[in-house]
Amino acid sequence: MVATCNNWLVALSVLIAILASCAALDLASRIAQSERRATGRFRAILCAIIAGSCVAGIGWGQQPALAPPGLRAPDVRYEPTPTDVVQAMLRLARVNARDVVYDLGCGDGRIVITAAREFNARGVCVDIDPRRIAESRDNARAAGVADRIQFRNEDLLTTDIGDATAVMLFLSPELNLAVRPKLLRELKPGARIVSHWHDMGDWRPQETVRISSGWRERPIYLWTVPQR
Numbered sequence: 001m002v003a004t005c006n007n008w009l010v011a012l013s014v015l016i017a018i019l020a021s022c023a024a025l026d027l028a029s030r031i032a033q034s035e036r037r038a039t040g041r042f043r044a045i046l047c048a049i050i051a052g053s054c055v056a057g058i059g060w061g062q063q064p065a066l067a068p069p070g071l072r073a074p075d076v077r078y079e080p081t082p083t084d085v086v087q088a089m090l091r092l093a094r095v096n097a098r099d100v101v102y103d104l105g106c107g108d109g110r111i112v113i114t115a116a117r118e119f120n121a122r123g124v125c126v127d128i129d130p131r132r133i134a135e136s137r138d139n140a141r142a143a144g145v146a147d148r149i150q151f152r153n154e155d156l157l158t159t160d161i162g163d164a165t166a167v168m169l170f171l172s173p174e175l176n177l178a179v180r181p182k183l184l185r186e187l188k189p190g191a192r193i194v195s196h197w198h199d200m201g202d203w204r205p206q207e208t209v210r211i212s213s214g215w216r217e218r219p220i221y222l223w224t225v226p227q228r
């Protein structure tokens with residue numbers, strides 16, 4: 001999904017670059033016509049500006065978000081899971097009042113807030129971006145569940161997840177693969193993992209559900225940590 005979002009940004013950047021280039025070309029040809037001095041050097045400079053703006057646009061779309069103060073930049077950009085998909089993720093994991101639900105890269109906290117408010121679970125909201133943690137905390141207070149959620153401005157690859165009984169992910173293919181050994185090492189057997197959109201490479205999910213949300217179909221995957 002993050003990749004998809006980036007693709008849209010790339011497409012938008014390229015479109016803006018093309019429109020800007022057309023305007024520049026039009027202006028340039030008017031100047032050239034009026035002055036009758038459209039030299040090869042002028043054209044070369046114009047081409048370089050056009051190529052540069054295209055490359056800059058593509059680069060911008062593929063960059064991770066800017067580094068917040070304190071920790072390194074997030075590995076994936078913030079993009080919220082739609083609320084109907086949040087519900088489906090928690091149902092797929094069969095979350096209940098005995099659960100401690102972690103959202104690794106929790107964004108605005110919507111998954112853990114829903115887990116606390118509607119499934120009576122406790123939650124842990126981990127995000128590397130302090131703005132997301134502040135937003136999550138505010139949202140949890142507004143929802144009246146802040147006392148059931150722990151907020152951690154930490155890197156999901158190093159945070160302690162030992163007490164999680166259910167883990168929610170909406171990251172990227174690469175980050176799912178990076179966190180996979182940690183999940184298998186630190187979670188107790190029987191803990192459930194649900195990932196929105198991205199799978200776990202050759203660790204096959206035990207269940208896949210596709211949710212029609214908005215104008216697209218979104219896969220969510222379930223795994224259970226096996227006995228060691």
Ligand SMILES: C[S@@+](CC[C@H](N)C(=O)[O-])C[C@H]1O[C@@H](n2cnc3c(N)ncnc32)[C@H](O)[C@@H]1O
Pocket residue numbers: 002073074075076077078079080081103104105106107108109110111126127128129132154155156157169170171196
């Ligand atoms: C696509 S958003 C998902 C937000 C939320 N889980 C949801 O589904 O609505 C990914 C989140 O992961 C956070 N993030 C990216 N890299 C991280 C890392 N290494 N450690 C912790 N959080 C990270 C981002 O700041 C962002 O809020």
